Amino acid sequence: MFENFSEMMLELFAASLWETVIMVGASGILGALVGIPLGVFLRLTDKGGILQNAPANTVVGGIVNAVRSTPFIILLVAIIPFTRLVTGTSIGTWAAVVPLTLAAAPFIARLVETALREVDGGLVEAAQSMGATTGQIVWKVLLPEAMPGIVAGLTISFVSLTGYSAMAGAVGGGGLGDLGIRYGYQRFLPDVMLAVVVILIVFVQAIQSLGDWVVRRMSHR
Amino acid sequence: MIDLRGITQIYQGPQGPVEALRGIDLHVTPGEVFGIIGRSGAGKSSLVRVINLLNRPSAGQVMVAGRDMTQLSDAELRAARREIGMVFQHFNLLSSRTVYGNAALPLELAGMAPDKIKKRVDPLLDMVGLAHLADRYPAQISGGQKQRVGIARALASSPKVLLSDEATSALDPETTRSILDLLRQVNRELGVTVVLITHQMQVIKQIADRVAVIEAGRIVEMGPVIDVFTKPQQDITKSLIDEIVPQELPAGVLSRVRSLAARLEAGASGQLLRLSYAGEHAYEPILSHLIRELGLDLSILHGQIDEIQEQTFGSLAVYASGPMARIGAAIDYLRAQGVVVRTVDVSA
Numbered sequence: 001m002f003e004n005f006s007e008m009m010l011e012l013f014a015a016s017l018w019e020t021v022i023m024v025g026a027s028g029i030l031g032a033l034v035g036i037p038l039g040v041f042l043r044l045t046d047k048g049g050i051l052q053n054a055p056a057n058t059v060v061g062g063i064v065n066a067v068r069s070t071p072f073i074i075l076l077v078a079i080i081p082f083t084r085l086v087t088g089t090s091i092g093t094w095a096a097v098v099p100l101t102l103a104a105a106p107f108i109a110r111l112v113e114t115a116l117r118e119v120d121g122g123l124v125e126a127a128q129s130m131g132a133t134t135g136q137i138v139w140k141v142l143l144p145e146a147m148p149g150i151v152a153g154l155t156i157s158f159v160s161l162t163g164y165s166a167m168a169g170a171v172g173g174g175g176l177g178d179l180g181i182r183y184g185y186q187r188f189l190p191d192v193m194l195a196v197v198v199i200l201i202v203f204v205q206a207i208q209s210l211g212d213w214v215v216r217r218m219s220h221r
Numbered sequence: 222m223i224d225l226r227g228i229t230q231i232y233q234g235p236q237g238p239v240e241a242l243r244g245i246d247l248h249v250t251p252g253e254v255f256g257i258i259g260r261s262g263a264g265k266s267s268l269v270r271v272i273n274l275l276n277r278p279s280a281g282q283v284m285v286a287g288r289d290m291t292q293l294s295d296a297e298l299r300a301a302r303r304e305i306g307m308v309f310q311h312f313n314l315l316s317s318r319t320v321y322g323n324a325a326l327p328l329e330l331a332g333m334a335p336d337k338i339k340k341r342v343d344p345l346l347d348m349v350g351l352a353h354l355a356d357r358y359p360a361q362i363s364g365g366q367k368q369r370v371g372i373a374r375a376l377a378s379s380p381k382v383l384l385s386d387e388a389t390s391a392l393d394p395e396t397t398r399s400i401l402d403l404l405r406q407v408n409r410e411l412g413v414t415v416v417l418i419t420h421q422m423q424v425i426k427q428i429a430d431r432v433a434v435i436e437a438g439r440i441v442e443m444g445p446v447i448d449v450f451t452k453p454q455q456d457i458t459k460s461l462i463d464e465i466v467p468q469e470l471p472a473g474v475l476s477r478v479r480s481l482a483a484r485l486e487a488g489a490s491g492q493l494l495r496l497s498y499a500g501e502h503a504y505e506p507i508l509s510h511l512i513r514e515l516g517l518d519l520s521i522l523h524g525q526i527d528e529i530q531e532q533t534f535g536s537l538a539v540y541a542s543g544p545m546a547r548i549g550a551a552i553d554y555l556r557a558q559g560v561v562v563r564t565v566d567v568s569a
Contacts, residue, residue, distance in 0.1 A: 126313035129273055129306075130327040130378070131299035140330065144317040220358035221316045 004189050012179060017199065019093045019174035023165040026097045028158045031104025035157075036150065038064065038105060039112025040138055046113075050124060050134055064106040072164050075099050076171060083171075096173025100164055108157050115149030116142055148219040155211025159204050176200055222382060222414045223249035223272060228281035230267055230438075241267045242278065243438040249416055251381075254408050256429030256446070257418040258461060264438040265418040269384050272416060273305045274298060286381055303331060306375030306413075310387035312367040314359040314374075321346065321355040324373040331378060345373045349403060365396035372403060376411070383407065385417035389424060397421075401428045422461050426450065426529055434458045447529050451499045452561060466525060470495075470538055470565070474522045478567045481520060481540050491542040493522075493565040496555060499534035507558055508539070511551050517543040538565075 038060070043049055045057040070078070076099045083098040084090045119142055127141045143150070166177020176196050184193025230242040241264045249255045259265045270276035271283055274290045283290040285305065293301055314323045324345060328338045346352045349369040351362075359367055368388060375383055385404065389397040405428050408415050419425065425432050425446060432449050434442040436457045442449060450466060453459045459468050482491050498507075511517050519539050526535035541548050555562050 120311075120313070122309060122311055122313040123315060125275060126307070126309060127326075127330070128275060129302060129384075130330050130374075131302035132330045133299065136330050140326065141315060145315055147317065218317075221360050 004191055005195075009183075009192070012183075013176075013195070013199070016174055016176045016179040016196075017203075019178075020162065020165055020176045020203070022093050023096050023100055023168055023173060023175055024158055024161045026094075027100030027104050027165075028154070028161055030097070030101040031108050031157065031161075032154055034101070034105035035108025036112050038109035039116065040142070042109060042113040043116040043142070044134070044138070048121070050128075050137060064109055067102065067106045068110070072099070072103050073167050073170060075103055076167060080171070091172035093168070093173050093175070095171050096165070096168035096175075099171075100161055100168070103164060104157055104161055107160065108153065111153030111156065112146070112150050115146040115153055118149055119145045148215045148221075151211060151215050151218060155208060155215075158207045158211070162200065162204055162207070176203075222251040222286060223247070223255075223416065224282070224284035225268075225271065226282040226284070228268070228271055228278045228283070230264075230271065230276060231279045241438055242271070245281070245435075245438075245440055247433060247440065247443075249414060251414055252408070252412055253430045254405070254415040254417065254428050256425040256432040257416065257435055258420065258422065258425050258432060259418075259435035260420060260457075260461075263435045265420075265435050266386060268435065269386055269416060269418045272382070272384055273302050273307060303327065303378045304380045305382045305384060306378070306380040307384040307386065308368065308371045308375050308388045310390050312359070312364075312371045312391075314367055314370055316359055319356050319358055320351055320362065320370050323359065323370050324377055327374060327377045341377060342373070345376055349373045363396075364392050365400060368392065368396075368400050369403065372400075372407065376407065376413070381414060383413050383415045385415060387419055388417065390419065390421070394423075397424070398427065404428060422465050426465055426527075430530065434461065447499050447532050447534060450529060451497050451534050465527070466497075466536055470523055474538060475567055477522060478540055481542070482567065485542055488544070489542055490545045490548060491540060492548050493567050494539045494541055494552070494555075495536065495563040495565055496539060496560050497534070497536040498558075498560040499529075500532050500559075505558060507555065507560065510554070511541065515543070515547045515551050515554070517541045517547055517551055 042057060042061060042064070044051040045053040047054070079099055079102060080090045083095050086098050087094050089095050123141050123145060124137055127137050132140065165173070165175050168175050169178030169181055176199060180193050180196035183189050184196055225245055225247040228242050228245040229240070232239045232241055245268060257265050257268060267276055271278050272285060274283065277291065285301065288301060290298065290301060315326065318326065321342060324342045325338045328341060343352070346355055349372055351366060351369050351373065354362055354366065359370070371388070388404070389400050392400060401424060404415055404417070407413050417424070417429070429446050431444065432446050433440045434449070434455065434457060441455045442453070442458050449458060450462060453462055462468065478493050485491050508519060512519055519541055522538045522540055524535065524537035526533060541551060552562050552564070
């Protein structure tokens with residue numbers, strides 16, 4: 001066993017791990033930057049929200065659902081023109097970040113919306129009684145109170161993105177999943193496949209533990 | 222300080238419109254503690270939220286400190302709300318902020334500089350007795366302490382009015398008393414006008430100067446607390462007072478009266494009287510007058526003496542026996558002394 005682990009193969013592993021980190025990290029962060037405001041918007045415009053607006057909520061909610069319903073492998077190829085527009089290329093690691101971000105944002109938006117829903121309406125009422133503006137209610141009350149839930153949601157998102165990133169090989173994005181498919185499966189190197197799986201388990205475990213630790217630090221309930 | 226005129230509130234419920242408030246007129250004078258009592262669903266929560274316009278009434282005028290709240294722009298309304306503090310039944314503290322952070326929130330929202338906030342919040346936490354817990358989170362303190370934070374927070378922006386929405390309903394009796402004492406202190410020492418709603422007459426009794434009884438969206442009775450306690454007019458008021466001053470005599474008292482009546486001497490008559498009195502009458506030797514001057518025999522069967530706003534009030538059930546005319550004279554005498562007398566017929 002492990003006779004296939006030449007020096008070249010080890011370098012390939014290192015490069016693939018780095019590609020996975022780039023894809024998951026960049027799309028997770030960009031997805032959060034889009035998804036968190038989107039989640040706030042969905043919560044505020046929802047029934048009973050402080051900016052209740054049924055038409056806006058229905059339209060944005062519908063788009064979010066539509067993107068979430070599209071299988072990632074289809075999204076990946078369907079938006080290639082858009083990807084080329086953004087990154088100038090349709091292949092490579094950064095080209096994979098675009099569809100990953102697009103998939104992550106609505107997912108994060110729904111998780112953030114759920115976390116915001118957990119914030120007691122009484123706190124919003126208290127802030128209103130103090131003369132808070134809508135912006136202040138979002139920044140001083142809703143987001144800080146929901147932050148443990150939001151971080152827990154982001155942790156789930158990063159783990160999901162790790163899974164999605166395995167499909168990035170379809171656009172030459174590389175990464176550990178791609179390594180496993182090309183070498184482990186197509187060249188029939190079971191030890192490479194096993195190593196890929198073990199590294200991914202450790203990778204996901206690390207994300208989850210870090211997320212849990214941050215949530216514990218933040219939560220004062 | 223607060224003037225509500227013709228406040229009506231209609232909600233669109235699932236079964237059509239619901240009238241939560243039906244033409245409320247209310248005047249709260251500066252510096253008083255005004256209580257609003259009613260059963261759940263009577264509209265008291267809706268009413269207190271009309272004052273800071275968390276509830277916008279369907280019709281009517283809301284005057285607070287001379288301004289019509291319903292006519293203000295959004296920015297003016299936010300500024301006006303800073304002059305009206307509010308405390309809540311479930312405290313509504315931010316779990317993500319410490320005790321200090323919670324009390325500081327209204328000042329942060331108003332854009333005050335951190336060092337000025339500290340100068341304001343530290344003495345406030347001292348006043349509510351929580352200076353030593355400033356760095357704790359709400360989850361680490363007791364319910365009574367949480368409400369103290371709520372009160373400090375409500376006072377942070379130096380409001381003229383404090384609204385209390387069932388502030389003690391989630392607390393045990395002892396904590397309730399200490400929180401009410403604190404509210405009273407805020408009222409007296411800072412001159413803050415307090416409007417509190419509650420379903421507990423005990424709260425009204427301990428702290429309010431005047432009380433309004435609300436039922437089905439209407440104020441059915443209103444007046445100084447001592448008057449409402451000693452001369453309740455409406456059935457709802459009587460039933461609310463019942464927990465403190467029982468309105469019905471216990472069955473045991475009535476059976477004792479019957480046995481006393483059976484043992485009356487020939488020619489004598491007996492009468493069960495229920496007396497309620499308040500204020501200075503409480504200290505007059507009224508009963509001994511009946512015994513000495515009118516020669517009546519008195520058996521005190523049931524009674525209670527209590528204090529509201531440093532005024533004594535009491536209720537007694539007395540069985541008077543003697544010549545019929547003397548009993549009549551006794552009733553006239555008592556009424557002349559300002560005692561409310563009700564004769565009770567026990568012939569079963």
